[in-house]
Amino acid sequence: MRAFVLALCLCWAxxxxxxxxxxxxxxxxxxxxxxxxxxxxxxxxxxxxxxxxGVFINYSIKEHFGLTANVLYSRWGTDYxxxxxxxxxxxxxxxxxxxxxxxxTYYFGNDMGPGAVRPKLFLGPSVSFMVSNxxxxxxxxxxxxxGATGGVGINIGLAKQQWINIDVRYNLGFSQxxxxxxxxxxxxxxxxxxxxxxxxxxxxYDKGSNKFSGRxx
Numbered sequence: 561m562r563a564f565v566l567a568l569c570l571c572w573a574x575x576x577x578x579x580x581x582x583x584x585x586x587x588x589x590x591x592x593x594x595x596x597x598x599x600x601x602x603x604x605x606x607x608x609x610x611x612x613x614g615v616f617i618n619y620s621i622k623e624h625f626g627l628t629a630n631v632l633y634s635r636w637g638t639d640y641x642x643x644x645x646x647x648x649x650x651x652x653x654x655x656x657x658x659x660x661x662x663x664x665t666y667y668f669g670n671d672m673g674p675g676a677v678r679p680k681l682f683l684g685p686s687v688s689f690m691v692s693n694x695x696x697x698x699x700x701x702x703x704x705x706x707g708a709t710g711g712v713g714i715n716i717g718l719a720k721q722q723w724i725n726i727d728v729r730y731n732l733g734f735s736q737x738x739x740x741x742x743x744x745x746x747x748x749x750x751x752x753x754x755x756x757x758x759x760x761x762x763x764x765y766d767k768g769s770n771k772f773s774g775r776x777x
Contacts, residue, residue, distance in 0.1 A: 583762045585617040588725070590755030594636040596653075597750055600743040603640060608652060610635030612659075612753055616725075626665045628682065634659040636749050637693075654694045655701070655737070655749070661686035661709040676717035683710040686731065688749075700741050705749055707733040715759075725757035 590612045595605045612634045620626025637653040663684040669676065688705040695701060713727025733749035 581619060581621050582721075582764055583617070583619055584721070584723070584759040585615065585762055586725075586757050586759040587614075588616050588630065588632065588755050588757035589613045590753055592634055592636060592731075592751045592753040594749065594751035595638045596737060597748045598746045599638075599640075606639040606641065608637055608639045610637065610654070612755060614659075616757055616759070618665075618759060620665070620667070623670070624667050626667065628663045628665050630659070630661050630663075632659045632661075632755075633657070633691075634688070634751075634753070636751050652694075654692075655690060656692040657688040657690055657705065659686060659688045659731070661731075663709060667715065672717060672721075674717050674719050676715075678715045678717070680713050680715060680727070681711075682713070682727070684708070688733065700738055702735055702737060702739050705733040705735040705737070707731060707735070707749070721761040723759045725755075725759055727755050729753045729755065 592610045592612050593607050594610060595607045599605050612632050614630060614632035616628055616630045618626055618628050634657050635654055636657060637655040640651040640653060661684055663682040665680050665682040667678045667680045669678045671678070686707050686709045688707065690701060690703045690705070693701055709729055709731045711727050711729035713725065716724040716726070718724065729752065731749070731751045731753065735748070736745065737747045737749060738744040
């Protein structure tokens with residue numbers, strides 16, 4: 561997966577030489593549907609719903625390729641149901657992260673005007689920083705989760721180069737959620753999310769002259 565992400569980035573970098581690149585940013589809000597993988601015997605996981613909100617910045621040429629960086633507050637976790645004799649019961653585990661994915665994006669379609677609908681595919685690495693949890697022992701959780709994010713979406717063009725961004729994502733953590741907890745090794749975050757954003761143009765970067773222009777088109 562890492563090699564594929566690198567290949568996407570190299571293709572994007574090669575395609576943007578000698579072209580003007582558009583920069584835009586905006587807010588994003590949505591929700592996640594998350595659980596944990598590989599729970600021990602006697603424990604059943606269910607997906608739980610949590611909020612997601614933050615900001616994003618897009619860096620793309622006019623045609624088809626771009627990079628998107630997000631900084632999102634995301635509540636992940638799971639609904640535990642334990643069937644062990646000593647721990648029967650249910651528990652909703654909330655894991656709050658600042659989630660930062662860097663996504664290589666391919667946009668379909670050439671229409672850039674108002675009303676344009678541009679489907680997109682994206683994939684890239686992510687790093688998530690735990691800011692809080694409702695676990696019984698806070699020290700049992702890893703504070704950083706390195707993972708990957710991929711998905712599909714559409715951009716809908718509005719006036720003055722503004723866009724509505726809608727995407728569906730799958731997030732998978734590569735790092736263990738717990739540390740030093742016997743029986744809870746190799747448990748990872750995974751989630752699906754639906755996000756809606758609104759992007760505003762910031763300006764253009766001209767690689768030929770190495771200058772940034774704040775003029776909006």
